[in-house]
Amino acid sequence: MDSRGAMNVCILGAGVVGLTTALELQNQFPNANFTTIAHLFNQQTTSDGAAGLFxxxxxxxxxxxxxxxxxxGDAYSYYDSLRISSDGENAGVFQYSGFRLSSSVPSLVRSEYMxxxxxxxxxxxxxxxxxxPGKWKYGSYCVTLGIECRRxxxxxxxxxxxxxxxxxxxxxxxxxxxxxxYDVIMNCSGLSAEHLCQDRLMVPIRGQVIKVHAPWVTQFVFSEHDTYIIPSGRGRxxxxxxxxxxxxxxxVSKWDSEKIREECFQLMPKLAIAPELETWVGLRPHRHPVRVEAEVLxxxxxxxxxxxxxxNYGHxxxxxxxxxxxxxHAVNVFRHLHARSGGNQLSKL
Ligand SMILES: Cc1cc2nc3c(=O)[nH]c(=O)nc-3n(C[C@H](O)[C@H](O)[C@H](O)COP(=O)(O)OP(=O)(O)OC[C@H]3O[C@@H](n4cnc5c(N)ncnc54)[C@H](O)[C@@H]3O)c2cc1C
Structure with missing residues (x-):
């Protein structure tokens, strides 16, 4: 707590999870002191390389x-409101449509969530x-959102x-x-939570992608074998x-790159002439279930x-x-944690 009696809260992590948590905290508790601590920011994070498909x-x-x-539901509403606000373009949120395809499994093209x-x-x-091109037996069409983390x-x-x-x-x-x-830490450290929390449920899921310049691709396509073509903002x-x-x-694995080129070019042959901008590898911070809860250490x-x-990690x-x-959800947990610990500091948050 500072000399005014206001809480000091640290948000550990500046990926998409840490920064959205930081903004939600400020929104709900305008009088508290918030500090974001991270060793990686913006283009150094896993979030930056994501394709950004909702x-x-x-x-x-x-x-x-x-x-x-x-x-x-809350995430979709948040991004959609941001998209239509005056900040939408700066924040890199846009609407687009696309397809999911399968040659054999009908359930693959359905999504209860979507x-x-x-x-x-x-x-x-x-x-x-x-x-x-290909023998696609099943497919779905969906209008959704794209989020360009680089913005x-x-x-x-x-x-x-x-x-x-x-x-x-x-x-x-x-x-x-x-x-x-700090009085409270909001732990949004992604894959590092494996080490920081000794969490055996955390596991990396390695992904490799090739970013190309192809402004004429305006729809996403997602098919079997994890083959996808996803517009990620400003022609990328x-x-x-x-x-x-x-x-x-x-x-970077040259075998993974070859597989990506082969399958994407098969799906959309014109991509073979698109200039390659970069090949990127990231580790998805996987946990089942995703962890959003309080812990008193x-x-x-x-x-x-x-x-x-x-x-708040493991997405x-x-x-x-x-x-x-x-x-x-994490900010609601934060509110309850303090109410429970008898913290009338809440009135000062
Ligand atoms: C190839 C690929 C494609 C993807 N495509 C999509 C997609 O289309 N749609 C989608 O929703 N998701 C996608 N994802 C998943 C998405 O990228 C991750 O779920 C998301 O980035 C996780 O965000 P995060 O904030 O938890 O972690 P990160 O972005 O990794 O951020 C972690 C933060 O914690 C900080 N940190 C960690 N440990 C410490 C420490 N000890 N001290 C200080 N700071 C620390 C780091 O510095 C960093 O700022 C994709 C991922 C990959 C790999």
Whole structure:
């Protein structure tokens, strides 16, 4: 607490999860002191390389189906309101449509989550399926949102600072380092939570993508074998991909690149002439279930209390999609944690 009695809260992590949590905290508690601590920002984060498609799969799961659906609904509303606001373009949020294709499994082209939130989600027509070379038997068409993290993250960071948030560049080895300076830590550290929390449920899912310049691609296509073509803002298109569990290797694999080119060019032959901008590897921070909950650690601070942490991590391949929803939940957990600990500090937040 500072000399005015206001809470000091640290948000650990400046990826999409940390920054959406930081903005939600400022929104709900304009009088508290918030500091974001991270060792990686903007283009250094996993969030920056994501394709940015709002389309959670059924493997994304929180503590219950109802809560998971609430996260997704809240996230969609957040981004859609941002999109139509005057900040929409700066924040890199846009609307687009596209297809999911399968040659053998009908359930692959359905999404219970998207059926609830997308303005349009229906089976693709025969004519629509025929535009894609290959034997596609099943398909769906969906209108959804794209989020370009290369614009969202700097926008969010600037907004956080404009509203009085402090930013520190630093790597933390353990939560105890923060105990004397902060009353609560919002733990949005992504894959690093494996080490910081000794969390055995955390696992990386390695992904590799090729970013190309192809402004004429305006719709996303997602097919079997993790093959996808996703417009990611300002003419950049993300070609993918792969999903390799427990693989921590961050170097580019030429085999993965070959597979990506072969399958994407088959789906959309004109991509073969698109200039390649970069090949990028990222580790999706996967946990089943995604962890949003409070923990009181037995780490004393100099004020005679113990350190409180609100965890918000483990979003796997869907962190860009779902971050504003889990952020809202994490901030509610934060509110209850303090109400429970008898903190009439809440009135000063
Ligand atoms: C190939 C690929 C494609 C993807 N496409 C999509 C997509 O289309 N849609 C979608 O929704 N998601 C997608 N994702 C998933 C998405 O990228 C992740 O879910 C998301 O980025 C996770 O965000 P995060 O904030 O938890 O983690 P990160 O972006 O990794 O941020 C972690 C932050 O914590 C900080 N941190 C960690 N440890 C410490 C420490 N010890 N001390 C200080 N700071 C620390 C880091 O510095 C960083 O700022 C994709 C991922 C990959 C790999």
């Amino acid at each position: 389309y959670p799969s059924s493997t994304f799961y929180g503590p219950s189906l109802d809560i998971t659906k609430k996260w997704i 059926e609830d939130v997308a303005p349009v989600h229906r089976y693709a027509t025969e004519e629509e399926l025929q535009q894609f 969202l993250l700097p926008w969010a960071l600037a907004r956080f600072q404009e509203h009085g948030g402090k930013v520190i560049t630093k790597k933390i080895e353990r939560f105890g380092e923060l105990a004397d300076d 298109v993300t070609l993918g991909g792969c999903r390799q569990f427990s693989n921590y290797n961050l170097s 037995s780490i004393p601070n100099k004020r005679g209390g113990t350190l409180k942490v609100v965890h 796997g391949g869907y962190g860009v999609t779902t971050a504003p929803g889990t952020a809202k």
